[in-house]
Amino acid sequence: MKSEVVFNKFEVDNVLFVEYKCPLKQDVVEIWSKYDYVVYILSGEKTWRTREKSWVAKKGEALYIKKGATIIEQKFDDDFCMLGFFISDDLIRHTLDDVIKATPIKNIDEADLFVINKIQINNQLETFFQSALGYFHDKNMPLEGILELKVKELILNIINSKQNLEIASHLKNIALNELPSLPNIMEANFCYNLKLDEFATLCNRSKSSFKRDFKNHYNCSPGKWILDRRLSRAAKLLKSDFESISQVAYDCGFESTAHFSRTFKIKYNITPSSFKNAK
Numbered sequence: 001m002k003s004e005v006v007f008n009k010f011e012v013d014n015v016l017f018v019e020y021k022c023p024l025k026q027d028v029v030e031i032w033s034k035y036d037y038v039v040y041i042l043s044g045e046k047t048w049r050t051r052e053k054s055w056v057a058k059k060g061e062a063l064y065i066k067k068g069a070t071i072i073e074q075k076f077d078d079d080f081c082m083l084g085f086f087i088s089d090d091l092i093r094h095t096l097d098d099v100i101k102a103t104p105i106k107n108i109d110e111a112d113l114f115v116i117n118k119i120q121i122n123n124q125l126e127t128f129f130q131s132a133l134g135y136f137h138d139k140n141m142p143l144e145g146i147l148e149l150k151v152k153e154l155i156l157n158i159i160n161s162k163q164n165l166e167i168a169s170h171l172k173n174i175a176l177n178e179l180p181s182l183p184n185i186m187e188a189n190f191c192y193n194l195k196l197d198e199f200a201t202l203c204n205r206s207k208s209s210f211k212r213d214f215k216n217h218y219n220c221s222p223g224k225w226i227l228d229r230r231l232s233r234a235a236k237l238l239k240s241d242f243e244s245i246s247q248v249a250y251d252c253g254f255e256s257t258a259h260f261s262r263t264f265k266i267k268y269n270i271t272p273s274s275f276k277n278a279k
Helices: 089-096 123-136 144-160 165-176 182-189 196-202 207-218 222-238 245-251 257-268 272-277
Strands: 006-012 015-021 028-033 036-043 045-049 054-058 062-065 068-074 081-087 116-119
Touching: 036 045, 036 054, 054 062, 054 116, 068 182, 081 123, 081 144, 089 144, 089 165, 116 165, 123 144, 144 165, 182 196, 182 207, 196 207, 196 222, 207 222, 222 245, 222 257, 222 272, 245 257, 245 272, 257 272
Parallel strands: none
Antiparallel strands: 006 015, 015 081, 028 068, 036 062, 036 081, 045 054, 045 068, 062 116
């Protein structure tokens, strides 16, 4: 029998360290984070996935995950333990403010597109993760300044690595831009069942400024755009032999199959089941 979930964490203004032991009881969990975060696997295995792709992380491996929604698939064969580092945009900017002026960081177009990226671990990063683990085994609470310095060390080690250029380019983009890209956030997250407030948080805007900026960019309200994108995606998925109607509703971010069926019928004047059978 697996033990209950255990979180050991250290938290200051812009930094959250987490040591996470043992899996949750659900096989599949949908989560969202307002911060980018890095996970380093100490034992076991876990899969992070988006609606389009999945990444398996095993012992000794690390992932960089952008702010927003992802799906975690659990394995119950082995006890699972990981380190998590949740990093605010402000801390990234503060860390790289002087660095990007002195260190050339290549711009990579794909840096805007990835949601999850596997971190290539070199000696410096391996040393960092092992030293960070030591704080969870110490009885004394580390000073707040030390925690912030450790996360800055993580950011700089990634920037300095020649094997993690896409992640480095993404970090540079954060440092050079006061606000995250609204269209990039929306395209990556519209198919998850997030509230409007949560979309605004991901875009680092108040709800009112989010609505204003959204209208300026898309010339429609967030609610209308999100519903249209979900229904358009649903119509494509319904043509697949591998997707049930309930699975399509879930994969497109609808609250329920009934809600999905009702809105689909309004837009396309046909029920999802009839649409699927007519392919």
